[in-house]
Amino acid sequence: MSNIKSFKETYSVIEEIGSGGQGTTFKCGDPSSEQSWVAVKVLHKQNDDERRSRLRRETVAVETLSHPNIPKLLDSNSEFWEDKNYKLFLATEFIHGSTLAAFDLSLLSWEQKLAMILKICEVVDYCHSRSIVHRDIKPDNIILRADVAEDPVLLDFGLSFNSEIDETDFKTPEDQHLGNRFMILPELKVGEEEKRDSKTDVTCLTGIFFYVLTGEQPTVLADGQERKPHQREKAKAVIDTFPQHQKDLINSIFDIGFNPSVEKRWQSVRALMGEINNLAQSKANPMETPEELLAYIHSVAERPASQDIRDTQELLGEASKKVLDAEKKIVAQLGKDWVGSMAVGGASGKYGGEGYDNQHAIANRLNGKVFYTYRKIFTTGNELVVISLVENARGEKFTQEVLRQPIAGEKNWDTMEKRLTRHYLHIIANELSS
Numbered sequence: 001m002s003n004i005k006s007f008k009e010t011y012s013v014i015e016e017i018g019s020g021g022q023g024t025t026f027k028c029g030d031p032s033s034e035q036s037w038v039a040v041k042v043l044h045k046q047n048d049d050e051r052r053s054r055l056r057r058e059t060v061a062v063e064t065l066s067h068p069n070i071p072k073l074l075d076s077n078s079e080f081w082e083d084k085n086y087k088l089f090l091a092t093e094f095i096h097g098s099t100l101a102a103f104d105l106s107l108l109s110w111e112q113k114l115a116m117i118l119k120i121c122e123v124v125d126y127c128h129s130r131s132i133v134h135r136d137i138k139p140d141n142i143i144l145r146a147d148v149a150e151d152p153v154l155l156d157f158g159l160s161f162n163s164e165i166d167e168t169d170f171k172t173p174e175d176q177h178l179g180n181r182f183m184i185l186p187e188l189k190v191g192e193e194e195k196r197d198s199k200t201d202v203t204c205l206t207g208i209f210f211y212v213l214t215g216e217q218p219t220v221l222a223d224g225q226e227r228k229p230h231q232r233e234k235a236k237a238v239i240d241t242f243p244q245h246q247k248d249l250i251n252s253i254f255d256i257g258f259n260p261s262v263e264k265r266w267q268s269v270r271a272l273m274g275e276i277n278n279l280a281q282s283k284a285n286p287m288e289t290p291e292e293l294l295a296y297i298h299s300v301a302e303r304p305a306s307q308d309i310r311d312t313q314e315l316l317g318e319a320s321k322k323v324l325d326a327e328k329k330i331v332a333q334l335g336k337d338w339v340g341s342m343a344v345g346g347a348s349g350k351y352g353g354e355g356y357d358n359q360h361a362i363a364n365r366l367n368g369k370v371f372y373t374y375r376k377i378f379t380t381g382n383e384l385v386v387i388s389l390v391e392n393a394r395g396e397k398f399t400q401e402v403l404r405q406p407i408a409g410e411k412n413w414d415t416m417e418k419r420l421t422r423h424y425l426h427i428i429a430n431e432l433s434s
Contacts, residue, residue: 002077007040007089010075018140022054022158027094030074037094038074041158046087054158055088056081061132061157062092069123069153071095095153097146100208101139105215112149114280117209118273123154124205125269128198128381135159137204138182139211183207183218187262198381202266206257209276213250214238221258230254249279256305263378267312271305278303312379315407319377319386320357326417327360327373330424337366350374356389362424369393371428382407388420390427398427 004010011028017039018025025041045051059078062070071092080086108116120142127134136159145151183204187197207218210229215238218229229235230251239250253275259265266272285296300306331340341361342348348359356374363370376387386403402419405411 001073001079002075003080004077005085006087007042007077007091011038011040011091013040020156020158022051022058022156028091030091038091039071039094041090041092043088047084052078052081052084052088055090057162058157058160059090061160061162062090064130064132064162065127067123067126069119069151070127071153071155095143095145095155097144097148097153099140100142100144100152100212103144103147105212108149108212111280113212114276116144116149116152117205117212118276118280119150120152120154120208121205121269121273121276123152124201125273127154127160128201128269131162131382132157133161133198133381134201134204135161135188137201137208139208140182142208181217181219182211184220186221186260197262197379199262199265199267199379202269202272202381203257203262205269205272206254206266209257210235210254218258221260228254228258230258243284245282245284246279249275249282253279263312263316264309266305267308267379268381271308274304315379315384316377319384319403319411320375322411322413322416323375323377323386323388323420326420327362327424329417330421331362333421334362334364334428337364339363339365351389362428367432369428369431371424371431373424379407384411386416388423390424392427392431398423 002010007028010032011026011030014027014029014037016024017027021044023041023043025039028038028040029036030038041055043051043055056078059073059076062073066072073090073092075091076089077086078088078090081088105113124134124137134154134157136156137154141154141156143153143155145153185200185203187200207229210216210218214230214235216229216232216235220229222228223232230239239247242250253272256264257266257272266275327340331338339362341363342358350356350359351374352358355376355378357377358374360373361370362373370393372391374389374391376385376389378385384403384405384407385401388400388402390398392398400419400423402423403411403416
């Protein structure tokens, strides 16, 4: 877009308007543009290859998107991200208004709060439909244009991920923690393999709704007393002021949205929006007869959110069965001296905190060699992923991704079985030869 080596060659700084881990944003004048003011983000660590590639990814993300509630890209020199003679910057339209973090939420009515969160959801859903996961949704990254609640603008795509772009140059390091202090999620912590899940955005949207409703930051999914954000004293006091029919729905939204397990949270933006719309339209419950109560219960089961969770659980169950079937075949191929079993109790849930299932064992009855196997099976919003972990008797761990395929369409279970077989046999053969 631009081949200038420093933004100051074109733009005149009026004031600094924000600073974060990635860069500093300035309100600038642009004599050459019809835009009287522009927002220019300048990279902090200009010699850091990973930071430079991240700004390039942000530019590509904003350039890909065209939505009235996402700032328009005006200029950038990030295409020269590999040339450190260029001081990288990104210029977008300047949005007048307060951030959600600075806005006085007490000024908003119930209807305005719901309209605002639904609009923010709509913007994120649009991003997901373009294969872009934001990964840093927080009140500081939302501006209410002209301080109008119904016109929120989503900012800062510096941590975004585009599943349609080759991540060879732009891959997030495994030792980097993503996210923000507004909401710290376990799947974004250092060491986790999967930091590209669109459901993380959905969880952050649940956190934004919680913030708008209660004025409190969710921070963590469970505090020191294992309480979810809506179960803590200040937030609970606010939620308890709502009529019972609204209170029940609010608690239900947060019960699901703040579940420690990604697979048990809201699976899509549209599922969350559907529940918020149900809340907006809810009325005091006149149900009295068993027939009326059953009709309501059945209607809940037919909601899109319920179907999303049901479909995901069925897919995960099918994948789990395929892995177990493949393991049985591997044991049979090893020969008559080998047996497989599932451990119960003790260390069976050793890696449960990392998302793996219970421990299985493959053992040789003659030489006493034992290998413990675990598997992590999850969806990222648009992909099904299966990761195998094998541990030998010395506690050495070996992990291997054996499947990553789109959720839609037929799954190549044969390829998964071949990769799993190779993973197991390689470890067992090496152990026997040592």
